[in-house]
Amino acid sequence: MxxxxxxxxxxxxxxxxxxPSEPPANHMTRASWLTxxxxxxxxxxxxxxxxxxxxxxxSRLELVNPKLLPPSSxxxxxxxxxxxxxxxxxxxxxxxxxxxxxxxxxCVIAIPAGxxxxxxxxxxxxxTPIVDFVRSVPGIAIIPLLVLIMxxxxxxxxxxxxxxxxxPLLFNTIYGVRGVDRxxxxxxxxxxMGPMRTWLRVVMPSSLPLILTGVRLALATGLTVAVAAEIxxxxxxxxxxxxxxxxxxxxxxxxxxxxxxxxxxxxxxxxWLTTVLTKKYVAWDSxxxx
Amino acid sequence: xxxxxxxxxxxxxxxxxxxxxxxxxRGPVQxxxxxxxxLLRFGPAIALVALWQLVTTLQDxxxxxxxxxxxxxxxxxxxxxxxxxxxVTDAFWTDxxxxxxxxxxxxxxxxxxxxxxxxxxxxxVKAAGFIDPPVNFMRSLxxxxxxxxxxxxxxxxxxxxxxxxTFGCIWPVLLNTMQGVRSVDPSFRETATAFHIPAWKTxxxxxxxxxxxxxxxxxxxxxxxxxxLMVLSEWMLAENGLGYFLLDSQRRFQVMDLWAAILLxxxxxxxxxxxxxTVERRFLRWHHAISLVG
Numbered sequence: 001m002x003x004x005x006x007x008x009x010x011x012x013x014x015x016x017x018x019x020p021s022e023p024p025a026n027h028m029t030r031a032s033w034l035t036x037x038x039x040x041x042x043x044x045x046x047x048x049x050x051x052x053x054x055x056x057x058x059s060r061l062e063l064v065n066p067k068l069l070p071p072s073s074x075x076x077x078x079x080x081x082x083x084x085x086x087x088x089x090x091x092x093x094x095x096x097x098x099x100x101x102x103x104x105x106x107c108v109i110a111i112p113a114g115x116x117x118x119x120x121x122x123x124x125x126x127x128t129p130i131v132d133f134v135r136s137v138p139g140i141a142i143i144p145l146l147v148l149i150m151x152x153x154x155x156x157x158x159x160x161x162x163x164x165x166x167x168p169l170l171f172n173t174i175y176g177v178r179g180v181d182r183x184x185x186x187x188x189x190x191x192x193m194g195p196m197r198t199w200l201r202v203v204m205p206s207s208l209p210l211i212l213t214g215v216r217l218a219l220a221t222g223l224t225v226a227v228a229a230e231i232x233x234x235x236x237x238x239x240x241x242x243x244x245x246x247x248x249x250x251x252x253x254x255x256x257x258x259x260x261x262x263x264x265x266x267x268x269x270x271x272w273l274t275t276v277l278t279k280k281y282v283a284w285d286s287x288x289x290x
Numbered sequence: 291x292x293x294x295x296x297x298x299x300x301x302x303x304x305x306x307x308x309x310x311x312x313x314x315x316r317g318p319v320q321x322x323x324x325x326x327x328x329l330l331r332f333g334p335a336i337a338l339v340a341l342w343q344l345v346t347t348l349q350d351x352x353x354x355x356x357x358x359x360x361x362x363x364x365x366x367x368x369x370x371x372x373x374x375x376x377x378v379t380d381a382f383w384t385d386x387x388x389x390x391x392x393x394x395x396x397x398x399x400x401x402x403x404x405x406x407x408x409x410x411x412x413x414x415v416k417a418a419g420f421i422d423p424p425v426n427f428m429r430s431l432x433x434x435x436x437x438x439x440x441x442x443x444x445x446x447x448x449x450x451x452x453x454x455x456t457f458g459c460i461w462p463v464l465l466n467t468m469q470g471v472r473s474v475d476p477s478f479r480e481t482a483t484a485f486h487i488p489a490w491k492t493x494x495x496x497x498x499x500x501x502x503x504x505x506x507x508x509x510x511x512x513x514x515x516x517x518x519l520m521v522l523s524e525w526m527l528a529e530n531g532l533g534y535f536l537l538d539s540q541r542r543f544q545v546m547d548l549w550a551a552i553l554l555x556x557x558x559x560x561x562x563x564x565x566x567x568t569v570e571r572r573f574l575r576w577h578h579a580i581s582l583v584g
Contacts, residue, residue, distance in 0.1 A: 043419030051424040069443060125327070126334040133335075136559030137552055138518040141532075144540035145548045149353045220430050228434035232525050232537075240434060247438040256442075260435045267430030 052076065070254045079258035088259075092266060094237035095230065098154055099222040099270075102161025103169075106218060110166050111211060114173025115199055118207075124174075131170070139164035139225050140232075147233045157229050157238075164225045165218035172214030176207025209282040216274040223267050239263050355546050363550040385551075389531040390558065392448065393520035396455025400516075401509050404460045408467025409493075412501070415472055422468075429461035434522055446527035455519040459512035466508025470501030503577050506570045513566055517559050 052072040059071035082088045117124045143160055150156040180203050188198045230240025239259060246255040339357055346356040355363075368382040411421050437454060444450035474497050482492040524533025532551055539547035 040419055044423030047420040047422070047424040048427070050420070051427075122330060125331050129332060129335040130338060132563075133556055133560055136514075136563060137556040138514070138521055138559065140518050140521050141536060141552050141555050144536045145353075145545070145552065148540060148543065148545060148548070223430075224432040224434065227432040228522060231434045231437065232522070239432075243435055243438055247442065253442065256438055260431060260439065263435045264427055264431035267432060268427045271426065271430055 070257055074254050075257040075261060078254045079261045082255070082258050083262060083265075088242065088262070091237060091239050091242045092262070094241075095223070095226050095239045096266070098157035098161055098226045098238070099219065102158045102226070103165050103215065103218050103222050105158065106162045106165040106169055106222075107215065109162075110169035110214075111173050114170050114211075115177055115203065117170075118174040118177025119199075119203070135167050139221075140228055143229050143232055152233050152235050156233075157226050157235065160225050160229050161222045165222045168217040168221065169211070169214040172210045172217070173207060176210030176214075177203055179210065180206045209278065212274060212278045212282065216271060216278070219270040219274060220267055223263070223270065227263060239266075353545055355549055359546065360549045360553055363546050364554055367547070367550055368554065384530045385532050385535045386554070386558075389520055389524065389533065392451050392523070392531070393455060393516040396452045396519070397459050397509075397512055397516035399452070399456040400459030400512055401463055403456070404463030404508070404512075405467050405505060407460075408464045408505075409471060409498070409501075411464075412468035412471025413493075413497075418468075418472065422465075425461060425465060425468075429465065433458045433519060437522060437526055440523075441526055451520070451523035451528075454523045455516050458519045459516050462511040462515065463505070463508040466504045466511075467501060470504030471497055473504070474500040499576075503574055506574060510563075510566055510570070513562060514559060517555065517562070521555070 056072045059069050117127055139160060142163060143156075146156045146159055150159060184202050184206065185198065188202045193201070226238070227240040227243075229235065230238040231244050235241050239262075243256055243259045243263075246252045246259065343356050343358060346354050368379055368386060370379055411417065433454070436457065440450045440454045440457070444453060478496050478500060479492065482496050487495075520531070521533040521536065524531035525537050528534040532555060536548060536551050539545075539551065
């Protein structure tokens, strides 16, 4: 993992104030990077295969009626078929839309707020009781209320996603800002950079790894809560709607399991995508990649 | 996550230490400063609630009752009995107690299973590449999507609800325990080997304590997750609990009851977090002491 990070070329823009830049990657390191990447993918697939096999075994033991708990040899082909089914893709997109818009809005609120709270101790003291209390309300609990206020459409889903993803983004930004090298900030001050420019050029770049970690966590929780909203209130589209439809109306358990697997894959690939982006853009810092 | 959580705290207290020393030297200024500190801490929160009260009173909307009215409703619903029954009403025993019991049982089970599995899996460093992707996949399964499966397999009973909470809460604990065990400083292990300390003793006295900050961080994430899953599990064919109360109030269009339940859930979540942090601080006192020095 470490070696992969170092093999990436470091752009001079973001490398300011970090470790000395690495020598340019040549073909040898690129080839070894590729084999290492392939090896890690193969290991991951091996792990997945083991998981599928264990589940297959569990299902074949027939402790539970196999119609209720279909084995992976039934679920996986069904999932593959559904992944290319345009009808199911529409549902996935309906959910993803709510997640992406919601996380984007949460970023716009949480990152500036986090910059302020992280930079000034007084702001932190003043906001801690409010944040601690509001955060304690489980996001799912506000769904029934929002349904009454906003109806069952996209705006309700987005509102829930915003509420839930605000917290990981806020806390990671705060931690990121607090972790900024004191010397870097004092250097900026001795060059008479204003607070705005210090934020943009010093604080933001060096807290970026943690902010991106926050985005990664936010996407995962956002997906969870969007599906929760769909299942609990009966929206007219989305992965949750599809699962609900198949499990109650049709009793198609293979389709339910396949949809759950695909929902997991969507979450997993969002996670993977942000990890890759984190590695690419903040390769100079290993805090974001864990 | 755990590193992210522990580091800034350590930093903040380290940075605060010299300032505190200075203040002590100045002496007499301490008293007003303390008051100002309390005002700064709670002033904005009180102001916000006051503003909320003002706006909702002026608006007089059906959907947004005043905070005073919501608090009154909470007291009326759950805490309006005489002293003989410890102030709690019958509704408290059907709404709040089953919910909290389910959440905590599920969470404790998840912690025990997650830590046990994580300790074993974490020791086996070479297997990391095989174990982590499936575990990450299981963690990113949207938990609500699993609810119908648990419902189909277990039926609508407490086993299904606690099982669901446990299933959802295991992954953060498991991942953090594995990471914690893997990131134990190799020199600690080597030192233990050099002194011929038996493996089981090394495990209990070196590996487990060194991994415990991360384990606690994972358990804290799971604790808030357990409340979410508790509410979720009680939406499906339940006859008691706060989740059921929420859904029932929604069906009856009782906006005030919805707000009351949300407020109560916030209080429960806040209290659980406070208790957990107190326990954590007690257990990890040595860790904070070390990280301040180092």
